[in-house]
Amino acid sequence: MTPRDRSREIWRRALEVLVGGVNSPVRAFRAVGGEPIIVERASGGRIWDADGNEYLDYISSWGAMILGHAHPAVTSALREQAERGSSYGVTNELEVQLAEQIRGALPSMERVRFVSSGSEAAMSALRAARGFTGRELVVKFQGGYHGHADSFLSEAGSGLATFGIAASAGVPESFAALTLNAPYNNPAAVKEIFAKRGKEIAAIFVEPVAANMGVVPPEPGFLQMLRDVTAEHGSLLVFDEVITGFRIAWGGAQNAVGIPPDLTVLGKIIGGGMPVAAYGGRADVMKMVAPEGPVYQAGTLSGNPLAMRAGLSTLAELRRPGFYEELDARAKRLAEGLTAAAKDAGVPVAINRAGSLLTVFFTEGRVRDYASAKHSNTERFATFFRRMFERGILLPPSQFEALFLSAAHTDADIARTIATARESFSGLTAN
């Protein structure tokens, strides 16, 4: 590893001009200490910093780069589209094609609306749910993340979990009061909320596999219970599949569990690395959205043709037979290897995995909700992160984020990651 002089110099300049040096909080690496990586380029499963150091990248742009960086098919689609224009502001067939692909994969999404970020999609889905039901309350789960709209910022996962922000400043008390939090995987708590306030609840928002408090899979029956309780009370069930969409399975987690939500939120993978997200679902609900209905939502760059092309070329690769089976098999090997390495080093960990999403929690017990995730020894995680980083392996810089495997991670990469983890676990309990 060469000294990170140039990276350090860029970081110093970043701190002078960008808020906290970044454009999204976790990138500041504050939970793990040290100076963050400054990226120069990326290809396949690898990323290079401004000093030319190479890292195996398990951030994968937070899951968006499921094919790896600069995939040739996506790159050539983008190049070709750039010559035809990068934004039209009027409708183009590519938007129809990507929506058709998505509906084909996720039949519950009878109507689709593209937007530019997952936050925007979740915020808009909630507005549509409120418009349709005429109700104001939303139920979400502790440690769940649905972007940064006002309604979702209490007891949220992702960066808020990382920085210990229980509720964001700047959200009016009167908005925050409309959001009810329940513990994930706790049917009794959800039933109690519905018993008390069921008639006021517009929707439940849930990550069908929680991945923003680290990975926490749903326990058997939990999602079905949410389906039943919302149907019973005339509330909508919204699956936030921004991470799980086209990752857990072709389509998303709803296909894997066989439970159709009323609305779905997508992002990350469907843009193939470009800023795209979508919300959609039941035609009668989506009819509420302008220009068909009175719920207003719009976007200058929505359905952007470059982004649509990146999404279409990504989905074409994901459709290949065996894609998810292969990725899953490799992730399973990684999880098994990490489990054995931690055990041999005497480091207590709980490794949760759902398909190609994985988190090594530095804790003894099982992790099944936000409270148990928070039992993790974050100091130990930080030391482990730094040891891996110094050895050229870039993990997500927070205990409360998933590690994202991509199709560009080879068997040799997995073996190297396990061997490096073995070194990094060694002596860790002394810290």
Ligand SMILES: *Cc1c(COP(=O)(O)O)cnc(C)c1O
């Ligand atoms: C990333 C994420 C979002 C927000 O998407 P952005 O594009 O970052 O705004 C929403 N929900 C989930 C589950 C996410 O992981």
